[in-house]
Amino acid sequence: MRLKVLVSSVLVAALALLVGLAQGTLPPNPYEVPVGIGEGDWQNLEVGTYGGALVIDQNDNPKTFNYHVAQETTSTYPMSRTLAGLIDLDPVTHEIVPALAESWEISDDKLEITFHLRQDVYWSDGEKFTAEDVAFTFNDVVFNEDVETDYRDVLTVAGKLPKLEVIDEYTVKFSTEVPFRPFLRQIGGVIYPEHILADEVHKLNPDVPAGNFNSAWGVDTPPEELVGLGPFNVAKFITDQVLLLERNPNYWAADPEGNQLPYLDEVKYLITRDRNVSLLKFRNGELDVLGPRPEDIPILTAEAEEKDFSVEVKMDQPNYGTTYLAINQDAPDEVLRQVFREVKFRQAVAYAMDKDTMINNIYMGMAVPQWGPISIPSPFYKEEWQGVQCVAKYEYDLEKANALLDELGYVDTDGDGIRNVNFGDGRNIEFNLTTNIGNTVRVDFCNLIVDDLKKIGLKVNFKPIKFNALVSQLLGAKYDMVVIGFTGSDEPYSGRNVYASDGGLHFWHYSAAEDPYDYEKRIDELFDLSVMTYDDDEARTYFCEFQKLFTEHADLLFLVQQVFLSAVYNNLQNTEGFSAFAATRGFGNVLWKLDPGVVGPRR
Amino acid sequence: MTSFIIRRVLYFIPTLIIISLVSFLILQLQPGNFVTRYKFNPRFSKEQIAQIEHRYGLDKPAWMRYVIWMKGIFTEGDFGYSFETKQPVFKMLFKGRLFWTLVVSLSTMIFSYLLAIPIGIYSSTHQYSFGDHVYTVLGFLGLSIPNFFLALVLLWLLVAVFNVGSLGLGIGGLFDSEYIDAAWSWGKLGNFLWHLWPVVLVVGTSTMAGTIRYMRAMMLDQLGQQYVQTARSKGLKDRAVIWKHTARNALNPIISGFGLAFPFLMEGSLIAAIVFSLPMVELQYWESLLRQDTYVTASGLTFFAFLLLFGNLLADLLLAWTDPRIRYD
Numbered sequence: 066m067r068l069k070v071l072v073s074s075v076l077v078a079a080l081a082l083l084v085g086l087a088q089g090t091l092p093p094n095p096y097e098v099p100v101g102i103g104e105g106d107w108q109n110l111e112v113g114t115y116g117g118a119l120v121i122d123q124n125d126n127p128k129t130f131n132y133h134v135a136q137e138t139t140s141t142y143p144m145s146r147t148l149a150g151l152i153d154l155d156p157v158t159h160e161i162v163p164a165l166a167e168s169w170e171i172s173d174d175k176l177e178i179t180f181h182l183r184q185d186v187y188w189s190d191g192e193k194f195t196a197e198d199v200a201f202t203f204n205d206v207v208f209n210e211d212v213e214t215d216y217r218d219v220l221t222v223a224g225k226l227p228k229l230e231v232i233d234e235y236t237v238k239f240s241t242e243v244p245f246r247p248f249l250r251q252i253g254g255v256i257y258p259e260h261i262l263a264d265e266v267h268k269l270n271p272d273v274p275a276g277n278f279n280s281a282w283g284v285d286t287p288p289e290e291l292v293g294l295g296p297f298n299v300a301k302f303i304t305d306q307v308l309l310l311e312r313n314p315n316y317w318a319a320d321p322e323g324n325q326l327p328y329l330d331e332v333k334y335l336i337t338r339d340r341n342v343s344l345l346k347f348r349n350g351e352l353d354v355l356g357p358r359p360e361d362i363p364i365l366t367a368e369a370e371e372k373d374f375s376v377e378v379k380m381d382q383p384n385y386g387t388t389y390l391a392i393n394q395d396a397p398d399e400v401l402r403q404v405f406r407e408v409k410f411r412q413a414v415a416y417a418m419d420k421d422t423m424i425n426n427i428y429m430g431m432a433v434p435q436w437g438p439i440s441i442p443s444p445f446y447k448e449e450w451q452g453v454q455c456v457a458k459y460e461y462d463l464e465k466a467n468a469l470l471d472e473l474g475y476v477d478t479d480g481d482g483i484r485n486v487n488f489g490d491g492r493n494i495e496f497n498l499t500t501n502i503g504n505t506v507r508v509d510f511c512n513l514i515v516d517d518l519k520k521i522g523l524k525v526n527f528k529p530i531k532f533n534a535l536v537s538q539l540l541g542a543k544y545d546m547v548v549i550g551f552t553g554s555d556e557p558y559s560g561r562n563v564y565a566s567d568g569g570l571h572f573w574h575y576s577a578a579e580d581p582y583d584y585e586k587r588i589d590e591l592f593d594l595s596v597m598t599y600d601d602d603e604a605r606t607y608f609c610e611f612q613k614l615f616t617e618h619a620d621l622l623f624l625v626q627q628v629f630l631s632a633v634y635n636n637l638q639n640t641e642g643f644s645a646f647a648a649t650r651g652f653g654n655v656l657w658k659l660d661p662g663v664v665g666p667r668r
Numbered sequence: 669m670t671s672f673i674i675r676r677v678l679y680f681i682p683t684l685i686i687i688s689l690v691s692f693l694i695l696q697l698q699p700g701n702f703v704t705r706y707k708f709n710p711r712f713s714k715e716q717i718a719q720i721e722h723r724y725g726l727d728k729p730a731w732m733r734y735v736i737w738m739k740g741i742f743t744e745g746d747f748g749y750s751f752e753t754k755q756p757v758f759k760m761l762f763k764g765r766l767f768w769t770l771v772v773s774l775s776t777m778i779f780s781y782l783l784a785i786p787i788g789i790y791s792s793t794h795q796y797s798f799g800d801h802v803y804t805v806l807g808f809l810g811l812s813i814p815n816f817f818l819a820l821v822l823l824w825l826l827v828a829v830f831n832v833g834s835l836g837l838g839i840g841g842l843f844d845s846e847y848i849d850a851a852w853s854w855g856k857l858g859n860f861l862w863h864l865w866p867v868v869l870v871v872g873t874s875t876m877a878g879t880i881r882y883m884r885a886m887m888l889d890q891l892g893q894q895y896v897q898t899a900r901s902k903g904l905k906d907r908a909v910i911w912k913h914t915a916r917n918a919l920n921p922i923i924s925g926f927g928l929a930f931p932f933l934m935e936g937s938l939i940a941a942i943v944f945s946l947p948m949v950e951l952q953y954w955e956s957l958l959r960q961d962t963y964v965t966a967s968g969l970t971f972f973a974f975l976l977l978f979g980n981l982l983a984d985l986l987l988a989w990t991d992p993r994i995r996y997d
Contacts, residue, residue, distance in 0.1 A: 118845075120845050128752050128753050129753060129754070136705075136706070136709075210719070213716070213720055213723075215706075215709060215711035215712045215716075216711075217716070218711055218712060218713045218716060219711050221713070276723055279754060280754035283753060283754055283755060284753055284755070285755065285759075285763075301849050303764060303848060303849065304763060304764030304765060304947055305764065305765065305945070305946065305947030305948075305951070305952075306764075306841060306842060306843075306848050306945075306947060307845065307848045307849065309849055333845050333848075335841065335845055335945075336841075336945060337840060337841070337945045338941075338942045338943075338945050338951075339820075339840075339942055339943050339945070341820055341943075342820075342823060342839070342840045342943060342944075342945060345823050345824060345827045345828075345839060345840070346838070346839060346840060348827055348828070348833070349826075349827045349832065349833035349838060349839055350833040350834075351833070351838045351839070351844070351845060531698075531699065532704075532705070533698065533699050533700030533701075533704040533705070533960065534699035534700065536700060536704050536705070536707055536708050537699055537700055537704065539708070540707060551710060559710060559711065560710060561710075562710040562711075562713075563710050568710075569713070569714050570708070570710055664845065664846075665833075666833075
């Protein structure tokens with residue numbers, strides 16, 4: 066099979082050469098990288114040499130090799146190295162770059178996008194990649210109700226899925242009923258091999274039961290059936306021990322000198338559950354790369370020079386997630402509900418959040434304050450945009466907090482140090498705060514918040530509970546205040562289900578679905594507007610207004626976000642592009658080793 | 669004897685049904701279900717979550733799911749599948765883990781008994797001596813130092829103090845990364861033993877204290893018996909009295925202890941599995957429990973209960989074999 070591939074690649078190259086000669090031009094390189102190493106934003110990267118294994122850790126097994134069905138990063142991260150999508154996002158610039166599609170056009174009415182596919186791409190088993198694979202992936206898998214995937218809902222526009230049409234062997238056309246800007250950014254979901262997986266789909270093969278596709282490409286699948294278009298292939302999976310990827314000899318990308326990528330022969334994911342042990346394994350020279358915790362940084366920095374690795378704390382690169390304090394405006398208790406619906410009350414709470422202490426105590430200084438709902442690394446996050454301040458910042462200020470509460474008339478009338486409401490029974494303002502019990506960082510946040518709010522005369526009872534119990538409380542609006550977070554992403558529209566007044570996760574004000582505030586109606590409009598344009602700057606204007614309205618009303622009080630931390634043995638090259646974003650995109654195809662025989666510092 | 673065994677095995681059936689019922693229902697007391705975590709993922713619509721719940725049967729009441737599960741077991745021998753990996757439950761629990769769990773548990777047990785039994789005998793023959801106190805204290809230290817802590821300290825010592833990395837040796841897991849997928853060789857075996865000893869030490873020391881105390885108490889009990897006096901008065905050597913007569917009698921409770929140890933053999937030690945990153949059955953079981961992967965946990969619990977019953981039966985038979993006074997009719 067491999068020989069056949071080689072032969073056909075040679076044929077293609079020879080043909081290209083002939084055509085090139087006939088037209089009197091240089092032969093086109095059969096391979097091409099989306100962005101050239103050593104140019105533009107990639108200028109610090111170098112052309113590498115072949116060989117070696119990258120050894121990294123992962124805290125759990127992959128649960129499936131079926132990328133679109135997978136729900137955990139321990140499955141999706143490794144699999145994203147073995148598959149490819151129509152487009153890709155540049156790990157350095159975040160821009161949309163060609164991948165399996167070498168170009169695309171958007172129609173004037175913005176309702177049709179035509180992708181032109183690369184014509185010289187082969188699956189890792191030697192079959193040719195064509196438009197049929199793309200049609201299969203979307204029409205029969207992602208858009209198929211029988212398949213459990215969270216990718217389908219992301220591509221749903223105004224309740225409808227886009228339509229995909231195969232124009233010819235190397236051209237596909239998507240059409241939507243309304244313009245949908247995030248479409249391009251999100252259409253890069255990995256493509257599946259039709260020749261391997263079509264038989265697993267119930268609607269194409271009625272012999273397999275409904276729902277069968279969800280168990281296709283399970284962790285038991287023989288590696289040779291895991292056919293992909295990514296830089297690596299799955300070579301072996303040994304439960305609880307290692308997931309081994311090996312170089313895909315048919316990978317379609319190459320560096321500017323025409324060397325086929327990737328440089329590395331293997332990637333080994335060592336399953337290591339305990340993060341203390343991951344740290345020890347890195348220090349012991351068994352891992353090439355480590356994603357350290359803030360508390361690991363001092364010991365790593367002390368050893369870095371002696372052991373020949375580098376430690377990076379990128380203070381200008383916060384991670385994607387968001388962590389926030391949510392105040393339930395539909396709290397079950399009537400008095401608290403009235404208090405929580407006061408914008409000034411929420412602002413007072415915001416002013417009382419001592420973010421510096423959070424950064425220093427929880428993250429040892431390796432975090433930055435977060436002010437708005439959009440992930441800070443997202444290209445759509447702007448603190449200021451075209452002269453407008455996009456986020457209302459509530460810098461720690463107890464005087465302002467106290468003044469706001471005084472203004473509302475919530476003063477301590479019975480001298481017990483706790484403010485009282487100025488209506489009804491005039492009781493103390495006392496409420497519950499919760500989070501999920503296993504998350505130590507969130508528990509730490511809560512403990513600090515209890516202290517912070519005590520300083521402004523509010524009594525908080527902190528009761529952490531199990532995650533599933535917490536989710537039921539949130540979705541049932543049966544809580545007072547909660548500290549929780551989302552993973553965040555580049556595209557703010559993916560938060561529509563959270564921020565739109567009728568969103569399923571609008572859990573701090575579910576009653577907005579029937580009776581939204583005016584500014585919530587405007588936020589709904591802004592989300593709709595933000596997708597109607599393909600002009601990112603126009604979208605930024607809408608998202609700026611969204612963040613401004615949202616933070617001025619202090620609906621969710623964002624806390625702080627850890628910055629990107631990494632430790633890498635110096636033997637590994639081209640790691641300059643490591644970032645929170647690159648970590649989600651996979652960066653493996655340009656990494657290489659000065660001494661391929663070495664893992665960490667060891668031979 | 670045969671009728672005794674048949675009777676005991678028949679008792680298994682109602683016991684296991686009750687255990688499965690109780691375990692299944694206790695699992696339902698946890699709030700939420702496997703799909704609950706999907707509900708906090710902004711990328712999932714409510715409709716799709718409802719669909720998934722329906723497919724997994726999670727929209728049905730607990731008793732109905734129990735009946736369906738039982739029906740599958742009795743009619744097709746089908747214990748259900750894992751929501752998480754879609755594998756059959758026992759494959760999910762045991763594949764790639766059972767062998768290593770048995771190897772590690774057996775090594776640990778052998779280590780623990782080989783040390784504990786002689787120490788117990790020594791302690792009983794040298795009651796209240798300095799050595800007795802030293803061994804007792806050591807035994808209890810092993811018992812009282814939390815496994816995870818001892819494991820981390822041990823690994824830290826290897827890395828930060830002894831710098832084993834400079835000798836090309838790794839820590840944690842069963843092998844260094846270059847050996848994991850390699851074929852068996854002397855090098856691989858050596859590497860395995862290098863990774864095994866810290867586990868055996870950590871888990872073994874935590875179970876030793878109990879065995880030492882058992883052995884010591886039983887020995888003291890036996891040494892006071894008249895047959896020991898008789899043997900000594902006949903001029904038998906001390907060594908023969910202790911090892912041939914007393915120790916053999918004192919071993920009985922340890923042998924019945926094997927019955928309880930049977931499930932442990934197949935489960936392994938959770939904490940060691942987490943800290944040392946070992947493929948152990950109990951680790952997967954624990955994770956399935958956390959994720960509310962109902963059929964894996966309910967089937968697992970029932971299976972371990974079965975092992976306990978089976979182990980007890982085995983211990984009874986073993987006792988009858990070692991102790992001529994015991995007969996089952």
